[in-house]
Amino acid sequence: MTTSPNAAELQRFTAELPFALDGFQQRACEALERGHGVLVCAPTGAGKTIVGEFAVHLALAAGRKCFYTTPIKALSNQKHTDLVRRYGADRIGLLTGDVSVNSDAPIVVMTTEVLRNMLYANSPALHGLSHVVMDEVHFLADRMRGAVWEEVILHLPDEVRLVSLSATVSNAEEFGGWIQTVRGDTTVIVDEHRPVPLWQHMLVGRRLFDLFDYDSGRSMADQLLVDPELVRHIAHRREADRMNDWQPRGSKGHGPHRGRPSMFRPPARTDVIATLDREGLLPAITFVFSRAGCEGAVKQCLRSSLRLTTDSERARIAEVIDRRCGDLPDADLPVLGYYEFREGLLRGIAAHHAGMLPIFRHTVEELFAAGLTKAVFATETLALGINMPARTVVLERLVKFNGEQHAPLTPGEYTQLTGRAGRRGIDVEGHAVVIWNPSDSSSEPAEVAGLASTRTFPLKSSFAPSYNMTINLVSQMGPAQARHLLEQSFAQYQADRSVVGLVRGTERGEKMLDEIAAELGGRDDPILDYARLRVKISERERAQARSSRVQRRAAINDALGALRRGDIIALSQGRRGGLAVVLEPARDADDPRPLVLSEHRWAGRISSADCSGAVAPLGTMSLPKRVEHRQPRVRRDVASALRSAADGLVMPEERDSRRRRGSGQDEDIDAELVDLRNQLRRHPGHSAADREVKVRIAERYLRVERDNAQLRQKISAATNSLARTFDRIVGLLSERGFIAAPESEGGPVVVADDGRLLARIYNESDLLVAECLRSGAWNDLAPAELAAVLSAVVYESRGGDGPSAPLHDAPTAGLRRALARTRKLAGELRADEIRHRISPTREPDEGFVTTMYRWATTGDLTTSLAAAAESGGGTPLSAGDFVRWCRQVLDLLDQVRNAAPAAELRAAAKRAVDDVRRGVVAVDSG
Structure with a gap:
């Protein structure tokens, strides 16, 4: 690459800065000026974005374009504000999916998905593009959205210079090596120096200790020795705790006292904030890892007398709140918790999490950046690069829920x-504080020191071809070139490198097999066949047990689907066990759930989970034309009539016993299992x-043999794995x-x-959406009905328990059919995916359908949130989550409006957008 004609631009750029560039910034900018791409890995707060801003400067100086991409809308909004302040609103645009501002400007800030969509559509906006900045590029490890970053890196025209900005990762050289492979000349710059030193502390009770012995003479970078004073203090507290546990109760009791006194519990949140205030360590972010915990922390502070702001600060805070939140409907303020939110901010205290109303979250961010909010309780989403640096970061616990379990x-x-601590240009040092908890081993000083002194954050690709990606690749370049492109992905690059270690593993395994076989007299010893027979018998027995369970469940579902009104059945599970009468047959043949009333007056829909045995009718009884099963008196009368009608019926246990006696057998005989035995x-x-002795040796041999076979499978799977997945998807789409x-x-x-329809659908369930559009499944729906059915495609219930149960009492007949x-x-799609060995599309989740329909028809937030709580079994939905799901529905409605083949459906989608985008959903839609 030849030297850039703008060789003096770096001097012009730095002349406008109020500070001198750090070494890594200088090196990165020089590489950019020479026409190279750059990958910059540096700690949070080190000033990586300066390199991105120099790319903006170069593009403007050359009369070209620069796109500045970020992973989330909040970051895009923030960067747009920063660049407008520097270069003026006429030269800076913003594109975040639902917001478009000055999109023809030479510099456009956007989310990465927007750029990906531009590339697939060959957008004219790409003409004249010279630089693309990918801020927070380590986000490509994100399980749900990370693939988008790799798609962009692979698809950008070769002449575009890529500026990749990443947090410090331990495999930066590997990542940089891949970028050099696919993008050409790229300079990799790694800097682990924090411009603002970070000091590690532990809070024990109300006393703050250094975690490390900073007076030992070592440099901070080499600091591994835990402060002995901290260790001694905790040991003394534990000893005092043990002594106190066995103190006599006193005159009113006998024996030892076993309750832990409150003075040995972790300090209250108000005490923590007061301690930090006393030590001059505010503003602080306390990471709580729970939305409810964040809100609860603010409420605890509001119940106390804690106030962290002056009169003049409160006046400025009120001005920002009024400006930001002035468009919220007055009627919605109580249900939004506005008054508590305002009171907390006026005191300098706030929560920050993804479940908040976006306008509330953005207000907190603005006030914190201005130094007006002193204490923020946040979930880890705040660590994603949003510019809310603090003097101090507090960690209440060192365990968090990862979506499946609580993990360290x-x-x-x-x-x-902890990288959020220490504001460059404001603080001379940052502080990380871990709260010691005597009942939590992860908060022991040695454990915390291990975390604080280890720098391992490997970047692992989450890239995999999707239906939309596949159809766009085939459309643009055909299957052969598309397969070649996938083989260039970072995911395949990492997979290929992993094969080397796997091959070494199989070589070690073969050596172990030779050693174990020598104990038996060779690999052809008959005892190995004998041990294999034992394994086959065990596997067959387990398979037979699984098959029996599946057949039994299928038989129960068939029986539930065949039940009619008035049938008397026996339930055998839990508190609902006993006789029951069918009030309403099942509506869905695939998931039959008849409505029943039990002899114990319980009424509700049952499924196969409520039945462990047969559910064939024991008899029938007459029912009134209409049974109001929600009324206690009606339930009592019907239950009484049920018990009377059941007299003389043959119970299931007796019937099954007669059948077994008549057949002369109790269980099916598996011929293959008999033969193996x-x-x-x-x-x-x-x-x-010596059978058992030799069998134990043979079982060791078989375990190593199985491990080796699994390693070979991994080698086979890693080699061209993405191309094989691509071929399967092409097969299904064909x-x-x-x-x-x-x-x-x-x-x-x-x-x-x-296929061209599918190419315009960007959604996790893209193929399902395309199938619904082309089959007319959503035709003839009213706008509110369309919005509601689309919510089932985008919504995902919280808690990790899978999708909500199918909604059998949807508000309208048209919505039920859709x-x-x-x-x-x-x-049907899921069955095809399993047959083609493709990861199945997520099942529709109907937990937001009624809420979405209520909002689209009424625009009333109170009743819509009430509907959400009712659908969630009493679990409330936060206003922030409500707005987030509404905006995802809006995004899909917009895609349907552009892609649907039926004109009536496109028109319904257009009207539905207006019905959904109002009230709190429309406020601060950026």
Whole structure:
């Protein structure tokens, strides 16, 4: 690459800065000026964005374009504000999916998904593009959205210079090596120096200690020795605690006292903030890892007399709140918790998490950046690069829920969180504080020191081809070139490098097999066959047990689906056990859930989970034309009539016993299992005197053999793994008619009209959406009904328990039909995906359908949130989550408006956008 004609631009750029560039910033900017791409890995707060801003400067100086991408809308909004302040509103644009401001400007800030969509659409906006900044590029490890970063890196035209800005990662050289492979000349710059030193502390009770012995003479970078004073203090507290546990109760009791006194519990949150205030360590961010915990912390502070602001600060805070929140409807303020939110901010205290109303969250960010909010209780989403640096970061616990279980923080997560401490240009040092908890082993000084002194944050690709990506690749370059492109991904790059270690593992395994076989006399010793027979028998027994469970569940579902009104059945599970009468048959054949009333007056829908045995009718009884089962008096009368009608009926246990006596057998006989057992008894090894000793050696051999086979499978899976997944997706899309067969043998594969529809759908359930559109499943829906059914595609229930149960009492008949057709299409798609060995599309989740319909028809926030709580079994939905799901529905409505083949459906989508985007959903939509 030749030297840039703008060789003096770095001097012009730095002349406008109020500070001198650090060494890594200087090196990165010089590489950019020479026309190289750059990858910059540096700690949070080190000033990486200066390199991105120099790319903006170079593009403007050359009369070209620069796109500045970020992973989240909040960061895009923030960077847009920063650049407008420097270069003026006429030269800076903003694109975040639902917001478009000055999109033709030479510099456009956008979310990474927007740029990906531009690349697939060959947007004219790409003409003249010279630089792309990818801020927080380590986000490509994100399980849900990370693939977008790799798509952009692979698709950008070769002449575009890529500026990748990442937090410190331990495999920066590997990541940089891949970027050099796919983008050409790229300079990798790694800097682990924090411009603002970070000091580590522990808070024990109300006393603050250094975590490390900073007076030992070592440099901070080499600090591994835990402060002995901290260790002594905790040991004394534990000893005092033990002594206090066994103190006599006194005159009113006998024996030892076993309750832990309150003075040995972790300090209250108000005491923590007061201690930090006393030590001059505010403003502080306290990471809580729970939305409810963040809100609860603010409420604790509001119940106290804690106030962290002056009169003049309160006046400025009130001005910002009024400006930011002035457009919120007055009627919604109580349900939004506005008055408590305002009171907390006026005292200098706030929460920050993804479940907050966006306008509240943005208000907190503005006030914190201005130094007016002193204490923020936040979830880890705040560590994603939002510019809210603090003097101090507090960690209440070192364990967080990762979506599946509570797991200890990794060193990388600890570094990312504590990296928010220390404001460059404001603080001379930052502080990380961990609260000691005597009942939590992860908060012991040695454990915390291990986290604080380890710098391992490997970047691992989450890239995998999706349906939308596949159809766009095939459309643009055909299957062969698309497969080649996938083989260039970071995911494949890492997979190929991993094969080396796997091959070494198989070599070690083969050596172990030779050693174990030598104990038996060789690999052909008959005892190995005998041990294999035992394994086959165990596997067959387990398979038979699983098959029986599946067959039993299928039989129960068939029986539930066949029940009719008035049938009397027996339930055998839990508190609902006993007799019951069917009030209403099942509506869904795939998931039959008849409405029943039990002899114990319980009424509700049952499923196969409520039945462990047969559910064939024991008899029938007459029912009134209308049974108001929600009324206690009606339930009592029907239950009484049920008990009377059941007299003389044959109970299931007696019926099953008669059937078994009549058949002369209690269980099915598996012929293959019988044959295997006979082979085992006839085998020579069965009668050997030292059989069990040799079998134990043989079982070791088989375990190593299985491990080796698994390693070989991993090697096979890693080699061209993405290309194979791509081929399977192409096969499924061809089978379903999204990709057309070549017109002649050896001719090019072409994308069908339905495929072009799929290419315009950017959603986790993209193929399901395309199937619903082309099949007409959503035609003839009113706007509110369309918004509601789309919510089932985007919504995901919290808690990790899977999707909500199908909604059988949807507000309208049209919506019920649309949901049923969507479920049916999803089931058919899932079956095809399993057959093609493709990861199944997430099932529709109907937990937000009623809420979405209520909002789209009424615009009333109170009743909509009440509907959400009712759908969630009493669990409330936060206003922030409500707005977030509404905006995801809006995003998909916009795609339907552009892609739907039916004009009526496009018109309904356009009207639905207006019905959903109002009130709190419309306020601060950026």
